[in-house]
Amino acid sequence: MEQVLAPSRPSTLPSAPRDVRLLPKAHLHLHFTGSMRPATLLELADKHGVRLPEALISAEPPKLRATDERGWFRFQRLYDAARNCLQDEDDIRRLVLEAAEDEKADGSGWLEIQVDPTSYAPRLGGLIPALELILDAVDDASRRSGVGMRVLVAANRMKHPLDARTLARLAVRYADQGVIGFGLSNDERRGMARDFDRAFRIATEAGLLAAPHGGELAGPESIRSCLDDLGARRIGHGVRAAESPELMRRLADAQVTCEVCPASNVALGVYERPEDVPLRRLFEAGVPLALGADDPLLFGSRLAAQYEVARRHHGFTDEELAELARQSVRGSLAPEPVRTRLLADVDAWLEQPA
Template sequence: MHEHIRALARLPKAHLHVHFEETVRQSTLDEFAEELGRPTPRMTDFRSFIEFDELCQAAIDVMRTPDQLRRMVHEMAEDAAAHGCVWIEPAVWLPLHRRFIGPDEATLELLVDAGRDATVATGVGIGWLLAINRNEPVEQALEQARIARRWEGRGVVALGLHNDESRFPAEAFRDAFGEINGSGLLRVPHAGELAGADSVRRSIEDLGAHRIQHGIRVIEDPAVVDLVRARGVCLDVCPTSNVVLGSVPSLAEHPLPQLVAAGLRISINADDPVSFGCDVLSEYELCRAAFGFDDQALAQFARTSLQASAAPADVVARGLTGIDAWLAQAA
């Protein structure tokens, strides 16, 4: 391991944009498939978004038991600790697990309990982001929002909005996000990935977004850049994901440096680690190698990740102190 990788592993950070099922280790997925006598889904073998989605479904199809999910939560926390994370907000769309695990809140209870155990074992705090799937009926969106509201303070920290923003715009989910009005839950929709800057604007104005997952296409409209900056909305950016799924043609054309230069709040994340062959640590290293961000800039990404998270105040404070110590050592 190179010294600069070790240094970034010691930088305290929060991982804010990652899908729970995609945190599975490929070796663990191999075991699950082998137990069923199934071919192992090779998660990086896709050439289009449709093939990517099919591989994700194949992976979920071998996640069948409560013990498997508990193992995944524990390994997720172990890996997060190795990457320097003090806090992680994995996103989960509960209906994915109805077939094998059971009702949504039974799955959620399992995940929350496993998360508590994993925190004790690893020291990494876990706050769950419950997702709404844009492709599903509005009644289901409302129910997921109500579950999130019921579980506030019991392990759930945020409500998200996933899938194709180009076909299912934010305003269609205004009522669902209205279900969490008056709560302390963060509002964290995907936007500005498959659709342009207006999708980000609508997510802020119609849904009250605190953070935007991706958000990179905000750069297409200076007025929306101004809105994001004025509202203090954090963009949870995933550089490798954006290239792999075609949101940008290449890293050289990724707008991250422009977003930083515009004074926007940015966190760095992995999105779908097992599919994209990355993790939050490698994404920080990518920011150093591909974009030339120095230690001060990388530390600011880490600070923002903690400050924009739902982590308890003591976790944030310890993380920020650790970032200052990391910079002092680097100097």
């Protein structure tokens, strides 16, 4: 008797997800010292005889919680200790080149790195030489790595607003040499955004992008102040906008990109768990998002890992991850040919079989 074989069933096993490291994207929220590799930090500390805090020597990222003043002080102390290892031209060039290489490995085709040159000026010959060295290092690393790179000069909201105006004028001076924007960083609970309005007016009237930090350690009012007082077109973090439907609508209508950094939000205690970061709420409200790594040296993960957080903890599909990547490109100041190429490459990533 002839045996009749039952029709084979299609496999019900899920296909492997696409590799997010291969997803083309832009990186809009990366701090200069915080981009350093842990191994590089140890080597530079040894080179210059700098004694590092135990938290920076450990193989694990330091335990941080900055939702109170003491916790923020500890975070800042660790950051300052790492920055103290950047003491000469070779150190600066090494950091920038390695940052570009790490970006390329994570699929980033465009990086806007944020720096306060006053932090490096004492060892590099002054404010102007420091910024010129950083810009030259960025230009060189971009050519060598193939990753487009520009600089966003950031003022420190813990310092006097007059210092910010000096930095704004400096940023404007180098607007045609790699500086594309002006930011405002550090503890937003201490320095009010409105106090820096004149500095941002100097920058924006010269055509620089206004991209201050807001809505991380402080709530929605911090973001509103960045919009109303500083003319922000991008918000560093901005994640606390999720607490206000009205503010989310405003950001969505004006297409103001929020540079959301899930790993640092959890590390600093803004949210307890990765799944608590309101990434999907912002995304579904139409707020443009650009995932960022913030300070990988201290938070332990780079850009591609933020997309893995979206996938693993928030259920983002590959189609949604591709849209996040597109939003990062659209929110960037990359030249039009670069934007066009990256957007086409995102589509090509999605068209590949999983």
